[in-house]
Amino acid sequence: MTPLSQIAWDDTVLPFQLDRSDVRGRIARLDGVLEDVLRQHDYPAVVEGLVAEIALLTALIGQTMKLRWKLSLQVRGKGPIRILATDYYAPETEGGPARIRAWASFDPARLEEDADPFGQIGEGYLAVMIDQGEGTLPYQGMTPLAGGALSACAETYFAQSEQLPTRFQLAYGRSTEAGQAERWRAGGVMLQMMPSSPIAAREGSGEGGLLRHADILAGAEDENWTRANVLLDTVETMELIGPSVGLTNLLVRLFNEEVPRVYDPVPVRFGCTCSADRVRTSLSIYSARDLRHMTTAEGTVTADCQFCGAHYVFDPLTLGFEAVKNPDGSPKEAADG
Known part of the structure; x- marks a missing residue:
């Protein structure tokens, strides 16, 4: 029998506010959506773990933004793991699910299964891209890979590019429950404080002088932020991953003294937007x-x-700006006439 807490909270992002400390946050738990993402590929375990981590980050970050369409995270490095890429699509209807897809590119000959996963990305960068849809200009921000984890890179991005103190606490891995097959599970908490005044430029305490979340605030804001982070540091791995602890129960356990207030949860599903028409459009420049x-x-x-492994086959005469046939195979002149 599946526990009620698992039915209620798997593949969900729960937004919350800590009224006492003026900190906003998100708790996320991914289960089936990770299985749907990873079953599209045959990645080694070290790559699967990084895909799980960046998918969880994407779910947490995507839900914090006033997003009309798509958020993308992309990691590019010079090591054996060359690319990690995710897309998060905002819910299309009120109460509807958000959608996530993810993939990775790596060099099997250089990959070391027992080495530090983050270290195998090597020198590179994390890019955050926001596309609000037709009629808007896409936004892109970048930060160097530093700090020993993808979550640390995301914290640096918010400190450097957005000047928002941000913390992540993530857990992910293969979980085995009685009577069920082994499967990937992930859970995490994101905290973020909105500073009340602009932050003056300063030297950061992070790797290479990069700003960290602790470098940004001062005074009462700093005290509130520090207190919330001390509480976050008490979270245990199995509390994050679940499934026995519900998200609301975890929120109360961690932040009861900070007066937590929750908002409507957002379900998350695997979803790919590829189609034959989109591929045709991408090939129209040739x-x-x-x-x-x-x-x-x-x-x-x-x-x-x-992302999803879909395979498309086209007649080359129907492609490009010099196409002589329509997609259905009929002569293009006939349709134009």
């Missing part, structure tokens, strides 16, 4: 000559979605 170089021995152009 000439017939370019497409001949992409054509297989079977006389087709193929494309695979990195």
